[in-house]
Amino acid sequence: MGEVKRVRLIVAYDGTNYHGWQVQPNGITIASELNRCLSALLGEPVWVIGGSRTDAGVHALGNIAVFDTRTRMPAEKISYALNQRLPEDIRIQKSEEVPLDWNPRRVKSQKTYEYRIYRGEFPLPTRRLYTYFTYHALDVEMMRKAIAFLEGEHDFRSFCQVNAQVETTVRTIYEARILEDGPELVVRLTGNGFLYNMVRIIVGTLLEIGWGRRVPEEMTDILEARDRKAAGPTAQPQGLTLIRYELL
Amino acid sequence: MGEVKRVRLIVAYDGTNYHGWQVQPNGITIASELNRCLSALLGEPVWVIGGSRTDAGVHALGNIAVFDTRTRMPAEKISYALNQRLPEDIRIQKSEEVPLDWNPRRVKSQKTYEYRIYRGEFPLPTRRLYTYFTYHALDVEMMRKAIAFLEGEHDFRSFCQVNAQVETTVRTIYEARILEDGPELVVRLTGNGFLYNMVRIIVGTLLEIGWGRRVPEEMTDILEARDRKAAGPTAQPQGLTLIRYELL
Numbered sequence: 001m002g003e004v005k006r007v008r009l010i011v012a013y014d015g016t017n018y019h020g021w022q023v024q025p026n027g028i029t030i031a032s033e034l035n036r037c038l039s040a041l042l043g044e045p046v047w048v049i050g051g052s053r054t055d056a057g058v059h060a061l062g063n064i065a066v067f068d069t070r071t072r073m074p075a076e077k078i079s080y081a082l083n084q085r086l087p088e089d090i091r092i093q094k095s096e097e098v099p100l101d102w103n104p105r106r107v108k109s110q111k112t113y114e115y116r117i118y119r120g121e122f123p124l125p126t127r128r129l130y131t132y133f134t135y136h137a138l139d140v141e142m143m144r145k146a147i148a149f150l151e152g153e154h155d156f157r158s159f160c161q162v163n164a165q166v167e168t169t170v171r172t173i174y175e176a177r178i179l180e181d182g183p184e185l186v187v188r189l190t191g192n193g194f195l196y197n198m199v200r201i202i203v204g205t206l207l208e209i210g211w212g213r214r215v216p217e218e219m220t221d222i223l224e225a226r227d228r229k230a231a232g233p234t235a236q237p238q239g240l241t242l243i244r245y246e247l248l
Numbered sequence: 249m250g251e252v253k254r255v256r257l258i259v260a261y262d263g264t265n266y267h268g269w270q271v272q273p274n275g276i277t278i279a280s281e282l283n284r285c286l287s288a289l290l291g292e293p294v295w296v297i298g299g300s301r302t303d304a305g306v307h308a309l310g311n312i313a314v315f316d317t318r319t320r321m322p323a324e325k326i327s328y329a330l331n332q333r334l335p336e337d338i339r340i341q342k343s344e345e346v347p348l349d350w351n352p353r354r355v356k357s358q359k360t361y362e363y364r365i366y367r368g369e370f371p372l373p374t375r376r377l378y379t380y381f382t383y384h385a386l387d388v389e390m391m392r393k394a395i396a397f398l399e400g401e402h403d404f405r406s407f408c409q410v411n412a413q414v415e416t417t418v419r420t421i422y423e424a425r426i427l428e429d430g431p432e433l434v435v436r437l438t439g440n441g442f443l444y445n446m447v448r449i450i451v452g453t454l455l456e457i458g459w460g461r462r463v464p465e466e467m468t469d470i471l472e473a474r475d476r477k478a479a480g481p482t483a484q485p486q487g488l489t490l491i492r493y494e495l496l
Contacts, residue, residue, distance in 0.1 A: 083370060126260070126261075
């Protein structure tokens, strides 16, 4: 074995068959699969630290993980060797060495999430794992008016699952957009960080606005309430994908 | 029970977990699931006849099935009731009554297939069930030159699995295009009918041309050979989707 080095992975996954990112006593997670395959590959116990701890059923095109190792294998070769061992719904997109004090939770970053809503009379089987289905008409213009209230720095406590333990619930959303991609409506949020279930609660609230059950201007009241009960329900996980994770 | 009537279904499915369309002794198929759920719903034995007998792993946004029934349930309500019973990777998009002599194999139709190729350094987990992955660069212009030779009426015997029992191997391709959709390359073919494995053999041949192992002009020789061995290998099934089935 050689000197200790720290390796950063870019990890893409289909979250359908996992109990989320975070290692937990029951059920296989993305992190537990990475730990298992890395430990076997490198011949030493390995624990990854994740950038974004996504929920069960949520997908990622490029989440981040780091771990320390004494392997002599060059960091940039680990991606290829690890992909040989991982199940096919997890694929390392890149591996590289970073300084020993580099920690994804302490560096500035910008994450972009997309939540996809499939609008149709019936669900489409080939999109069922990656979209939320609704046959009720959505007023896209109302949803656009509503999402605009979220841009900028706000206390997003109302859009955070109550049991989340965080120092502050203030976050900045740099861009909040609703795009149309054929029959799919895409809610795209870019920010410096997202609270537990934040994107899914935002989408659950936007859906109520799109269905006409709330008006866009309520977004301001919801933010000011600083109370989870003021916002709408948490949207189903499978529509959500972490599409970009930029290190600043 | 009422008078016999014939009902036509538009069926969308994710073929990942099925042994294709056609009922067979071992393994669950799209047709066997439709038969099982329709028989339970209508309280009489039901057998569907399919429009396009797709292979294991191949998907469809709108295949066609017909069956006869004495149910008093209005034909257009069957879609809703049947979707309650079907597994979530099969969804009826429409149901309607057709004349008793209507048969999908005897009417003129136009089918469009799309085969998606994901180009990247590593596979993308969320697209693994719906694309063929390659990290070898593809020369798209060469593939476009090659596919143009297929438009029009030709004997496609070279692009047909040898054990297929058909009266004629002559088919007409109305449109053959290669489109780019981000990192995905889409081979789109519209024709009056496709032989067994025809689209997958065409794509297998186009891939060899894209990788520089064959030249586009060989398409003419392959067509003229009328021999399966002259064409390239059969591309993997998961990249293929029947996207449109138009009745003329």
